Amino acid sequence: MSEPYEPTTSAMSEPRLHLGCPSCGAQLVVEPALRTMRCPYCAAPSVVERPPVPGIPEPVFALGFALTHVAAREHVARWLKSRNPFTRSGIRSAEPGEVRGVYVPAYLYSVLAQTRFRASIGENYQEQETYTTTENGKTVTRTRTVTRTEWRSLGGELAGYVADVLVTASTGLRNDELEALEPFDLRGLARYTPALVSGWVAEEPSLTPAQCLAQARKEAEERVGERLGRFMPGDSHRELEHESRLEWEAVDMCLLPVWVLAVRYAEDAPPLRVLVNGQTGEVHGKAPLSVWKVTAAVLVVLLLVAVAWFLSQGGGR
Ligand SMILES: [Zn+2]
Incomplete structure (x- = not known):
């Protein structure tokens, strides 16, 4: 059965x-009544x-669904209608199909980063410059104001x-897909108990903790880079390099609410997968473009350019 469902209350002892x-x-965990x-x-x-x-880590936190499957479907219907005209035929008029709610496992990571950084800081200044030009057949000397940048190097440490x-x-659910659904309002996190996800399909982590930790550290370092970028003095900066020593790492597994829809828009195409943040209603999907529509549009533009050129050559007379 692949019917959309509402959470049910079932005996916890099952x-x-x-x-x-x-x-x-995907490694799913469901109650027998939700066998899929x-x-x-x-x-x-x-x-x-x-x-x-055996040995699968238990979630520490879970974030509940705040959006019903009906609302999720409405969000997706609006999202489909607003796709651009170059998407494949049938997508904008497609009906969102089956809706399934899944508690997706993710790691919540925080860390104290001790960062060493180096960058070139640019300070702008203005200068009068003389130059020669030709006016009415005569060579004349003029002055103008130009902006120049002086670069100096800056290094330091930041915690x-x-x-x-x-x-x-x-x-x-790939990490880029999760990022597209973010942010989640983490103030809603509750300590995990099995009762919290009762009646829902939950997934066990299918990536190893080591893989997830490596990705989390990479993202933390990227955040440090963004923060440094905003912190840099001067008018501009370049060659920003940074490396962090990570201390006090905290890693907690949590379950996040995601609605997953399979949208069928053509007989001969696999269904389009659309994801909805089960808390905020943020929609993410990759509607495929129509090769024919794009080709036709390019041909029309080329034709217009050719016509314009033809007319400009006086050929239209
Ligand atoms: Zn699968």
């Missing part, structure tokens, strides 16, 4: 089913039961706390 998707690698044959992430109809994996970096722990 053993949960462990399902795996051979297509995208289709993967909520990739819609592959090949979800199989799997033995529970800062980087909080609330979120990275996916799921192979079913």
Whole structure:
């Protein structure tokens, strides 16, 4: 069955089913009543039961769904209608199909970064410059004001706390997709209990903690870079380099609410996957462009250019 559903309250004592998707690698955990044959992430109809994996970390926090599946579908319907005219036919008029809510595992990471940095700082100054030009056939000397930049190097150390970096722990939902759905309002985080996700499909982390930690550290260093960029004095800067020693790392697994929709817009195309932030309603999807529409538009532009050129040559007379 692949019906959209509302959360149900079921007995907590029921053993949960462990399902795996051979297509995208998602590792689902559901209650028997929610047994699914289709993967909520990739819609592959090949979800199989799997033995529970021992040693999987338990979530520490979970963020609840604030958006109903009806609202999620409305958001997606509006999103589809607002796609640009060059998307493949059928997308803008497609009906959002099945809606599935999934608690996606992610790591919440924060750290104290001790950063050493180096950059070139540019200070602008104005200067009068004399130059020669030709006026009425005579060579004359004139002056003008020009802006020049003086560069000096700056280096130093900066300590800062980087909080609330979120990275996916799921192979079913890539990190760039999670980033497109962010931000989540993390003030809504609650301590995880199984009752919190009762009635929902949840996923176990399918990426290793080491993979997730590496990604989180990379994002933290990027945030340090952005912060340094804003902190740089002068009128401009270039060659900003930085390296951080990371201390007091905190890594907590949490579950994030995501609605996943499979939108069928053509018989011969795989369904378009659209994701909705289950808290804010932010929609993310990649509507494919129509090769024919783009080609036709380019040809029309080329034709107009050719006509304009023809007319400018006097050929239109
Ligand atoms: Zn899948």
